[in-house]
Amino acid sequence: MHITYLLATGSNAIYDGKYSRHGRFHTYGQHSFVLDLIRTMSRAGHTVRLVVDTPASFALTSTFRGMDAVTVTEETDPSDKTDLILVDEVPDEMLMQFDEHIPAFRIVHHAGRRSSDYLVSRCERFLCMTENALSLQRRYLPPDRAVLAHQGVDLERFPAVLDRSGARRPRVLLYCRLDSGREALLGRIIENIDREELLVYVAGDGPGFWDISDRFGSEIILINHVPCQSIPNLLGEMDVVISLGRGAMEAMATGIPTLCAGHHYAGPITADNIDSLLRYNLTGADSDRHPSLVMADIREALESDRQAVRTLAEERLSADAFMEGVSDLYAQVAG
DSSP, X not given: OEEEEEEOSTTOTTTTTOOEETTEEOOTXXXXXXXXXXXXXXXXXXXXXXEESOGGGBTTHHHHHTSTTEEEESOXXXXXXXXXXXXXXXXHHHHHTSOTTSOEEXXXXXXXXXXXXXXXXXXXXXXXXXXXXXXXXXXXXXXXXXXXXXXXXXXXXXXXXXXXXXOSSOEEEEESOSOTTHHHHHHHHHHTSOTTTSEEEEEOOSTTHHHHHHHHXXXXXXXXXXXXXXXXXXXXXXXXXXXXXXXXXXXXXXTOOEEEESSSEEEEOOTTTXXXXXXXXXXXXXXXXXXXXXXXXXXXXXXXXXXHHHHHHHHHOBHHHHHHHHHHHXXXXXX
């Protein structure tokens, strides 16, 4: 299949053009999603044409240009062979240049955000990555347009690391953006972690960065940005990860016992609770677990089976499964 993937960078609506870093934009979960999906599509034998409005400001341009069967360009060439268009966060005009007969699927990153009237009329399917997004999108989309397609991570990019670090002080990574209220919860979690017993890393950027630095900077290792390509290396050095969304998925793929913290604190992600947590993208949105339990949760996580964590990721959090779902949907609409 020949797939054209449309993506905007600096004008990206998800982050309102924030998070510019020395001329390039980095967008956390969205970039990780795009990297894993395109790697998976390429490995499955699809030809991918990634159309980016400004490749020079896209953090992954050089990475994709080194991949087989992947082309990165800013030229929207409707004459180029395309079987399916995947529409990420882009201006309507990028999609308008293609013939109406080419199927287009809209990728829904923001659960409750409405697409333009044009996208609603043009796109055959809206790929909702959580049950929450599916419910919210169905409120305004035509019947059967919104479909559930759980996102996943590239299990080859995140190989399993099944042995603990062996460090004198177990390593705990808190990995999330420091905005939208997450920084307040993160602060409460750090307060309840024994920073003498554990070596604590915090990786994240946003308005809460300097507050975390002022309060805990001398007791932790604080990093404001780690590129997508480097994250597997960082995760592989950890004994426990506290994260949400794709960060939690990436940690579990690596086999690292993972605690869920985002909108609220939800504690360990296990086979027993992953279904309910996935409804809100592993953010703990409907959890009432108290952050004071975090040390008990970390100690329990340190004793858990890392192979079981990896197996759970293979069963529930695979980008290959997401791509298979997209292929099945394409077969339905293409006849």
